[in-house]
Amino acid sequence: xxxxxxxxxxxxxxxxxxxxxxxxxxxxxxxxxxxxxxxxxxxxxxxxxxxxxxxxxxxxxxxxxxxxxxxxxxxxxxxxxxxxxxxxxxxxxxxxxxxxxxxxxxxxxxxxxxxxxxxxxxxxxxxxxxxxxxxxxxxxxxxxxxxxxxxxxxxxxxxxxxxxxxxxxxxxxxxxxxxxxxxxxxxxxxxxxxxxxxxxxxx
Amino acid sequence: xxxxxxxxxxxxxxxxxxxxxxxxxxxxxxxxxxxxxxxxxxxxxxxxxxxxxxxxxxxxxxxxxxxxxxxxxxxxxxxxxxxxxxxxxxxxxxxxxxxxxxxxxxxxxxxxxxxxxxxxxxxxxxxxxxxxxxxxxxxxxxxxxxxxxxxxxxxxxxxxxxx
Numbered sequence: 001x002x003x004x005x006x007x008x009x010x011x012x013x014x015x016x017x018x019x020x021x022x023x024x025x026x027x028x029x030x031x032x033x034x035x036x037x038x039x040x041x042x043x044x045x046x047x048x049x050x051x052x053x054x055x056x057x058x059x060x061x062x063x064x065x066x067x068x069x070x071x072x073x074x075x076x077x078x079x080x081x082x083x084x085x086x087x088x089x090x091x092x093x094x095x096x097x098x099x100x101x102x103x104x105x106x107x108x109x110x111x112x113x114x115x116x117x118x119x120x121x122x123x124x125x126x127x128x129x130x131x132x133x134x135x136x137x138x139x140x141x142x143x144x145x146x147x148x149x150x151x152x153x154x155x156x157x158x159x160x161x162x163x164x165x166x167x168x169x170x171x172x173x174x175x176x177x178x179x180x181x182x183x184x185x186x187x188x189x190x191x192x193x194x195x196x197x198x199x200x201x202x203x
Numbered sequence: 204x205x206x207x208x209x210x211x212x213x214x215x216x217x218x219x220x221x222x223x224x225x226x227x228x229x230x231x232x233x234x235x236x237x238x239x240x241x242x243x244x245x246x247x248x249x250x251x252x253x254x255x256x257x258x259x260x261x262x263x264x265x266x267x268x269x270x271x272x273x274x275x276x277x278x279x280x281x282x283x284x285x286x287x288x289x290x291x292x293x294x295x296x297x298x299x300x301x302x303x304x305x306x307x308x309x310x311x312x313x314x315x316x317x318x319x320x321x322x323x324x325x326x327x328x329x330x331x332x333x334x335x336x337x338x339x340x341x342x343x344x345x346x347x348x349x350x351x352x353x354x355x356x357x358x359x360x361x362x363x364x365x366x
Binding site: 001003004006007008011012014015016018019022023028029030031032033034157159161162167169 | 236237238239240242243246247250251253254257258259260262263266322323324325326327328329
């Protein structure tokens with residue numbers, strides 16, 4: 001019986017330690033919170049990523065450093081969540097008009113469906129969502145490798161919804177002027193992203 | 204998600220349970236004193252089970268091959284096998300506690316999956332999660348009814364090896 005007690009205690013300690021490690025100390029239970037937790041704890045430096053924008057030209061994600069970037073992920077055929085996501089970004093663009101005009105902030109919508117989302121589709125997505133001039137860029141990765149790099153770096157996962165569309169973990173990535181992804185906030189709470197920015201936009 | 208949690212993992216447990224019959228007798232005899240009434244084994248199986256119930260771990264097992272490998276090894280050997288070695292040794296109370304906790308977990312997780320407005324796994328759709336919720340509740344209800352029937356009208360005889 002003593003040996004069983006000893007074995008059980010060892011198992012209990014090892015088990016609780018494993019559970020604690022798997023949940024970052026009982027704080028993280030889903031992959032989504034784990035992704036955000038990890039990004040907050042260890043900001044990620046942006047990778048080089050070739051993107052094609054709505055005018056057909058190419059930019060590198062690294063070229064956008066030096067200002068705050070708020071990034072969301074879309075596919076333009078989406079008619080449900082993404083339309084709300086689009087109008088939230090439109091509102092955010094209005095609210096952040098000042099830092100945007102000063103070149104201190106840019107909104108960036110990246111498509112994870114580059115096969116379908118060409119410059120024309122992305123432009124019509126912006127128009128449909130109510131874009132207010134400059135300061136909101138829509139772009140797509142130019143090849144399969146950049147798409148994989150983009151999804152990995154931001155931790156975005158899109159799965160088929162069984163009806164020709166996608167379901168994805170949508171959120172707003174916050175990138176600081178040094179070019180580091182420092183936070184991921186709920187897309188339904190863009191004010192959180194805005195607060196992040198307005199608090200530090202001047203600095 | 205339903206396939207992952209209600210077929211793949213239970214099948215891996217079953218595989219471990221069946222593999223136990225191939226264990227040499229000497230091994231079973233050697234671990235027996237460390238596993239009076241099956242307590243250590245059931246504890247090991249329960250804790251390992253809790254790890255694989257974390258939505259994060261399910262997602263990781265889908266996305267990351269090395270985690271999937273850990274799952275394929277740990278579920279049969281740390282859940283199926285200890286259960287097979289412990290269940291025959293467990294008395295009425297140990298079995299009761301384990302079954303009660305299993306049923307409570309089915310209800311808890313089932314309810315959570317049903318009411319959660321967000322996807323707990325990035326790899327699965329919301330309707331899949333809700334279907335799993337219903338199935339877990341159904342499994343919980345059937346298990347309760349079965350146990351109640353056993354307690355009221357069944358013949359319960361727990362003959363365990365530790366006397």
